[in-house]
Amino acid sequence: MATNLLAEHWNAADVDVLASGEDAGGRVLPSNAWMALRRLGWTTAQAEAVRVNDRIVRMAQEQAGRTLRSVKWRADLAAAVTETWPVEPGKRTPQEWDAVREAIPGGPHLPTSVITSRTRQVVAIQRRHGRLPADVFELERTPHGAQMLLLSACDSQQATIARGEDPGRVLLRLQLPTRPDPRPYQDWTWVACPITLPPTVPRGALLHLPTLRLHHGTVRADPAYTHAVPKARRAGHAVALGVDWGLNTLLSAGAVRRHDDGRISPLGTGGMFRAAGVLAKQHRLRRESEHLHAKTDQYERLIAGADTHPLTGKHTVLADEIRHISARRSNLNDALAWSAARWVVDQGIAAGATVIYVEDLRSLEARGMGRTLNTRLSQAVRGQIVERMRHLAAEAGIAVVTVPARNTSRHCPRCLTPLRHRKAPDRHNAPGWDRFADQRR
Structure with a gap:
């Protein structure tokens, strides 16, 4: 029932009506999705000769309504990307970036990677059909109703x-x-x-x-x-926990205290969350997944849609193995995100901090560091860690503040002296991020 309801209303007009928050008579739609769909007259029926009560229909409407409401933001994003289509999609000028962010609701605070990924989707449709897509419903197929109640x-x-x-x-x-x-x-x-x-x-x-x-x-x-939780304060913090990102040392954290006279003093020596083993396993699974995808692509080219081809069975086995590896990678990322977030919040609770400052690297695009290192940096689950960090910190009444990454590594954290990053201590003119030295040297 949920799948049929989604297929019937998977279009821009119906999604805009639901997102407007008002029915045809100008009344405000209820917050519950199933009640909003009933107010609009969007209903569904069970299969013939099958008797279900009205609560089962409610669950199908609730599931379809939540999906239709969530697609509104993606529809606005796709529309803004196509309306401000750049001359070179892979290289937007600063003016083109300002234009696309201005057209997206909340665009100034949106990670660059989100706009870039949607641009790649539009480019694929343009190469295939020779034109830009009309809306997001041409980019995304009608979703199937998940097996849930x-x-x-x-x-x-x-x-x-x-x-x-x-x-x-x-x-x-x-x-x-x-x-x-x-x-x-x-x-x-x-x-x-x-x-x-x-x-x-x-x-x-x-x-x-x-x-x-x-x-x-x-x-x-x-x-x-x-359940009731302490309310996080917006100002007046005396003890704070600063969190920085790394590669093998995924997170580094240190607590500081702000005194009444404005001085800031460290509390202890800080700590590190090392996840080199987990990240190495994640890297191995990624390489194995890429290898399997390459083999399945080759099988698809050889099979060419023939169901009786001798390679059909092998292609099915590899497809199942890809799904298995994808599930392992997803579970590993989820466990790593919860573990890292739990560690950061525990550090804040132990230090008595009322705020956690974390560097905002959602828009990080790893470039110029080699193929392997670029991939490892791009595979980090920073967004999931920050999201779970906010969830766990809210239960302890701790505020989480994201700090823009620009110029955060420009000065020495102890004496604020400008730094010059280099690849090795004996290679003064080779730029890199492994070592840094005083810029005056």
Whole structure:
């Protein structure tokens, strides 16, 4: 039902209507996606000879509505890129960069990599069809409805959740069909699902209905909860934690204290989060994935769409292996991001910091450092780390501030003397980033 609903309204006109926040009568649309879709008259029906209650339809509408709302920003981004199309897409002039950022909502603060990646998509369509795409719906296919149940769109007649005597366990009760094609309502029955909460859920948190999804053939429940956290301050910070990025030493952090007279003094010697082993494994998986992609591309050229070709079986095996390696890379990046973010927040809590300053490298484009090093720098999960850092720091009442990267490595961090970066101590005229020396030498 969700897939059919997406296919019916996957166009610019309907997405603009939903994003406007008003219906045909000028009334404000509800915040819940399923209620907004019903106000607009966008509904869907189940298959013939299958009986489902209204809550199942709600979940399909909620899933489709969230997807349609999220595509609005990508539609505006694609429209701004095509409207301000540069003379040379690979080399925008400063004036062309200002024009495209001005046309994008929130463009001045948007990472360069986002605009660059969308430009590459447009270039691919232009080479294929000889023209610019009309909108983002020509760049992106209609998405399929994910295999999940958004129980947040239901009420107690479909699902309930309650804690037991053990605060670490809850009981989820929901109505499920007893057969794949339920006919009467008697084919639906209540099923009790005991769930063990992860340790990250506070004991006194208010639980909400979770989202059920399939993960490698197993049903997973993503719990949603609400609990009170300290409010982060916007000003008046006395202790701060500064975080810097590295390659093998992924993160370096040090705490400082600001005194009443304006002096800043360090607190301890700081710490480092070394992830050389994980990054090396990630690099090996990337090279293996590139090798498999090259082989599958060669098989596709040889097969040429013939289902009876002898290489079809090998192509299927390699495609499955690519999906397996992609899942491993995704899980590894996710685990690394959570671990690094947890380490930074723990450093801030231990130092008593009320703010964390982190360098904003979302727009980093590694160039001029060799193919291997450029790739390793580009594969770092900095955006995921910062996003999870904000989430974990909010629970501790710590503010996270991103600092522009420009000129952050220009001066000595101790005496603020201008520095000159060089490749090695004995190569004074070879530029690089491994060593630095006083510019006066």
